[in-house]
Amino acid sequence: MRLSRIATIIPDAPAQMPAVTLRRYALLDRGSYLHADDVPPPAGALALAQTTTDRALRIASTRLLVFEPGDYLLAHHDPLHGDHRVELIYDLSPAPAPSQVRYRRGRGAVFFVFPCTPGAACVVERDPTTQSYHTYVSRLHAGASIVRLVIQLVDT
């Protein structure tokens, strides 16, 4: 089986918060968060993913996710993909907060963690068993806001 080859953090990847209308997702056995779909990707997003992975890619989808205290996105809400797609996440949070994106294979151990780091990004090559989840944001951190722009890319 081909496993993910690249899972890396790019420390300096600033991007602008797009102007969007957020809607709340609230099927609570899957997730609790605000989202906007099909948002315009940052300039340079495609180039960043292609350079990092050395693959010819195109953007398949974009989604802005906002997590407030009490919010989360569970692993079984993250669909499996058999096309070895690449996931690029920009962290647009206004300030660091105790929240992570964690990647695992099946129900196995977490193999990559992207902590909330404003101005950073991560690039992950997914394999068919890869699932990610966004950890619960504690209500003990009132005012926390975690903003992630998730871009999925597939081979051209």
Added chain:
Amino acid sequence: MWTLGPAWRDEAALARAWRTAAPFPHLVIDDVVPDGPLMELLDEEGVEHQEGDIFAFEASRDLDALSTAFGAALCGPLARITGKPLARAALRAYAYRPGHYLLPHTDHQDGLPRLVAFAYYLPTPEPPTGGELELFRVTATATDSAALIAPQPWRLAVFDCSDVSLHQVREVLSGLRLSLAGWFYP
């Protein structure tokens, strides 16, 4: 270890309460006080931090002797009340400290014959804020909070195990929430 008190005498009324409870069958019975040294026994059990995408808490190993005693005391009456063929219990001890939670989920799993779930709340040196058991009403488009059960000492909460019995333990914001929890099996 447990002698059931007056709250258990009217099983017909408890059965009606079980059947008519919303959003799914459940019961809350207070003053289920052990007549043995339960807390002393638990003092000898360690708990370890456990964390996944839906939970963060401290849990013990499976407590086999206590499971047997709990099942011996409760399977009979709860089988009559719920109409389910309960024959044994399996439980662990749990400690929820500030920041610990169990996010919405059901306990139903294909191949696991869990019939009834339970949480039995224990006295704690620091009563928690938060830590309520929350039950949800599930529709195709929403999951709405429908019942909230506070973790009061010696309170037993039991609820149906099905693929719609969505529930969570709300995050503990302060203090310490101690419980025994698990399932009744055929």
